[in-house]
Amino acid sequence: MRQFLSVLVLLCLLPWQSNVSAQEVRYEIRFPDLPGYTTLKCDFHIHTVFSDGEVWPTVRVREAWREGLDCIALTDHIEHHRHAADVSEDMNRVRERAADLARQLNILLIRGGEMTKETPPGHFNAIFVKDLGPLNDPDLLKQARLATEQGGFVFWNHPWGKWTDTHETLHRNGWLRGIEVCNGPEEPRLANNFRIGLEKNLTLLGNSDIHPPETRTRSTADDHRTMTLVFARQRSIKAVKEALGERRTAVWFHGQVIGRQEWLAPLFERSISDLRPTRREGDRLWLTAENLTSTDIQLERTGRVGPPTLTLPAQATTSFWIAVEPGRPAPSELPYVATNFFIGPDKPLPVKLKIAGSQPE
């Protein structure tokens, strides 16, 4: 039995011991950087026991580490403290409780709060704020103004209703700059939110809005948190803020990538390797394609050559063949659409799959 135990100690990673030499394991999410920008994985909508969540703030930092996130905002409800009978209502303390751990694990940790009104107008997050105390106010316009004056960035959470005069006022004053296209694991209004985001020229965001603890121990193509990809000049809170202000984002939601064509086109281009020919036999050319990202890529042919559909699983190399005319050179690129990259509601990204230069006999 003792032998068995000593082996166990080697085999298991002891995930829940608050042991002195505790290890914390992280699996990176792979998305390519863009020219001039690093691609940060961010979640700007997260709750703790300080409002109606169920975990201590440190838990959110460890979850972020192991799921491969770079940056999170703790955004408890400013007006609604479910556990007030037992837990402090000083909202500025939330981020402080987790700040040491965030520094140790190198997670960018943003102070935020959720301004929680009836729908309409609904809920709004203010992030990058300095002092949450004055933001506890029944007047949303005042809240949003104060948050913005503190240097904050305000966005509309999980829009359940219509764009109203209140939204218009907030927007016109620069007190509303972003929209959660996706929130949590499902989003029945995704198409609607996406349309509003594009029409009003808002920053597109996707966040988890998580309340209970996370059971996921790593992100995979099939099972990942709804998150915002931020194309930032560097890995810092300041750079994240600058990028949000400039709308340099995309959303990763249930294996779909959602965003403006301006960013999705270069992101896709770096997401798969050029197609590499392995063998030409008669009227067939065999090719391989490597998906360099953590998300499966689904393709549908729009030209005349290539398989009607292709699925390139995440972090894998896929082999397939295309028909070629004997004695003629093979095409140099294949037109497709990426059916899980959306540049508008129901609008997949058009792409060209390039075939690498030298071709086999």
Place this chain on the structure above:
Amino acid sequence: MRQFLSVLVLLCLLPWQSNVSAQEVRYEIRFPDLPGYTTLKCDFHIHTVFSDGEVWPTVRVREAWREGLDCIALTDHIEHHRHAADVSEDMNRVRERAADLARQLNILLIRGGEMTKETPPGHFNAIFVKDLGPLNDPDLLKQARLATEQGGFVFWNHPWGKWTDTHETLHRNGWLRGIEVCNGPEEPRLANNFRIGLEKNLTLLGNSDIHPPETRTRSTADDHRTMTLVFARQRSIKAVKEALGERRTAVWFHGQVIGRQEWLAPLFERSISDLRPTRREGDRLWLTAENLTSTDIQLERTGRVGPPTLTLPAQATTSFWIAVEPGRPAPSELPYVATNFFIGPDKPLPVKLKIAGSQPE
């Protein structure tokens, strides 16, 4: 995209939505009941944000439900409240916070507390107590006495040191009745604890001592919480208490079952089906054995017939053959030891595998 989304709604179980029609899914742990007793899966050592844990008490009830537990005790440190600057120190509130959810999910929820002293003597849990207030006292003997007077059951947690005079005094007075043979995912002192438990005639317990949230969404043979199997007259807190008093327990730890032979022998007997012959050919008899439990069963031959070792995976049927003498009847049972059922330190349980009556040609 909309079609895709509607399918997603069907496919995913929405585990983290605090949705009105939220479902909570449970996978039962399978161990057989014993004659006159129902086998309850219990964890008597659990922390929350009210001491140095990281989750709200409700989380512990939902974890218990989905992992297939029947009964848990919330046992925050009585003297040590890490989050006292932000969280109430009234320890009686811990169980109250989770009581409604426990009733809805039919989880038996026990009030408890951990009496936390330097080692030696170490830490001790008092469970089934009525009022934790008076138990906050620097004198361990007084604490244990008061707990017992309230009807509580006191056991020694993760014994890190020796059995001292203090333990002797506690034990002689009936203020110490159990011992955690295993605590959490590893237990380097298992053999030592097991020996003390048997020598002092203590109730044998295994618990998680969990502080962070649980990432496990169901219990499996390879990945389960350290827990106590309690052989209770019925599924009630009162019956659990009676069973602990009578030492009717076993411990499930890393796929090992640990306990007194008195309980492990009948437990094993009901854990696998009789061996069913499927085919006799020349000098071979083919048999199948079904493991009815949630734990793999490992066997080593002690007689002359049968495979030298056998692994019967949990909830599966295993086929194998034994050598037989042509023209002679096959043996009616095969002597083995169950190498992952321990009735003493390094002492596996001897068993007989019975071959079912009618034999094939």
Place this chain on the structure above:
Amino acid sequence: MRQFLSVLVLLCLLPWQSNVSAQEVRYEIRFPDLPGYTTLKCDFHIHTVFSDGEVWPTVRVREAWREGLDCIALTDHIEHHRHAADVSEDMNRVRERAADLARQLNILLIRGGEMTKETPPGHFNAIFVKDLGPLNDPDLLKQARLATEQGGFVFWNHPWGKWTDTHETLHRNGWLRGIEVCNGPEEPRLANNFRIGLEKNLTLLGNSDIHPPETRTRSTADDHRTMTLVFARQRSIKAVKEALGERRTAVWFHGQVIGRQEWLAPLFERSISDLRPTRREGDRLWLTAENLTSTDIQLERTGRVGPPTLTLPAQATTSFWIAVEPGRPAPSELPYVATNFFIGPDKPLPVKLKIAGSQPE
């Protein structure tokens, strides 16, 4: 290193060793028996190296065992032997090669062959035949007649085209009695095949048509072979044949159950436990439901009470609540449709979820 190795020997199941004491592990597929019938899991369309498959016949028996099947037919192409330059063309030898192993593992092993013509009319399986030699004939009508005269049962495989005069002739003569509603992992013509099967009063079948080796090591709700559930009087080849003749079947395809209402209604009724009340609080009644099968069950409300949709995962217990009127008794049953049980193309099975008698306060 030696210690590590000895542990490995215990931990791993040695799946690929043709070791003398090799174990073969099976995970049962759970579907309830019906009154008077046992529910057998069957695959009647399987290939080996003897036609254009890629494995030796024994492989198919071991795959059946570990995936929880009861009965398979080996049905190599009668007219098409891709490996004829290297492999025998005597089709009667296929079943013989695997017969010993089938007896040891208690798998019902049926002799069969695929009659392979251009479309239309397409491919047809003849199973339960005695001698495949005479069936190698260019005339389909003759083949089907001979097969039937041998006591065989003929069904139309993966119908790619229309019901033609040939089908009509076969059918009228009793030489065509079943149809593969589903074939392999996808079936774009499922609705069409289902309609033909009902209109022509054919036995409904679903089979794998597997050619390469199977990588699946057990069946799960999310990943299982397309198969036919046969409601047989007992577990024997004769009883399977009788049941196919009487159309007592259902198809399990990608987590959907497809069949006649006559069989799906009683199957569903035994597939989940009655709803068990756990707690009544104000206007809410908390219930649990246990799915006893190996397939997830998806439900959509058709009455006024209960969650709009419910997913009951396989082999799990699900907790949820329904709204009740305070002071009034709760309803005794909830009308739903089972949206993954189909009794016709696009026609889900209507069901009633019964609430168990005694209700909590």
Place this chain on the structure above:
Amino acid sequence: MRQFLSVLVLLCLLPWQSNVSAQEVRYEIRFPDLPGYTTLKCDFHIHTVFSDGEVWPTVRVREAWREGLDCIALTDHIEHHRHAADVSEDMNRVRERAADLARQLNILLIRGGEMTKETPPGHFNAIFVKDLGPLNDPDLLKQARLATEQGGFVFWNHPWGKWTDTHETLHRNGWLRGIEVCNGPEEPRLANNFRIGLEKNLTLLGNSDIHPPETRTRSTADDHRTMTLVFARQRSIKAVKEALGERRTAVWFHGQVIGRQEWLAPLFERSISDLRPTRREGDRLWLTAENLTSTDIQLERTGRVGPPTLTLPAQATTSFWIAVEPGRPAPSELPYVATNFFIGPDKPLPVKLKIAGSQPE
């Protein structure tokens, strides 16, 4: 139902359809290249239906592709053809049957055969041979001589017995140049084989000796084929042969890396990133280490600083802290042994974990 099906077509990868546009998916095994060499993943011991295996040769190429192998040898028994009554005995045909697919998938495919004698002397593989016909001979010495004269490389398979005069003769003549240190999923004689390999200066090999189909669909740290890592000048059969001749190999077996220190030291050095400091607080320095390989790395401290043991999971980043003296610079490297990298029986590789230059405040 139709909607559901169309989604399924997108979601599933249709692994077993011999479809015209079939995709074959590969997950790379990650081990670093060495200076001047590319690290190829190879299996030189594989069976098919042409001897006592159970699959057609093409299956072995697809398995190699999806498991991330670069090079395989098909090595059916030269003297033993279990299926001779049904399958051709011309051993030169084995490789031919799979050659087209190997070219399409860019798998290096070597012709080989297993010379199968009683133990002692046992079984020996001859690979890179031109014509297997003349090798079918009762005299092992003659076989090995002929194989070597054809340009072949001969190694001793799964050594079950002692080094005898026959081995000595083979070795002295250059007709025996390698040894299978590990064979298949378990190897009780590993330490013994390793010792012989070092003493006799043989090339160290690890192979699967697979007979049935492979159920694994990708290689992982916990579940991978026993294989040989070959440090070759390029990715070609010729370069593999040259590397085997020069003993530039290591063995990957159950998450252990086994080989000569000459190759394991530079392999380890490139296997993890330098330790990157994230935060210095008081007497603690927080570090992260990234394991770049597909195998977990287990470490045990041999110096005075750092966690006593560390497990760096494959393809993950691990965070931990070390004790430092306040006001003093942190150490620049930490001495450990890699307890799953063996440079001799029971002899783990000594390593130094380097701490990256710039340190945080």
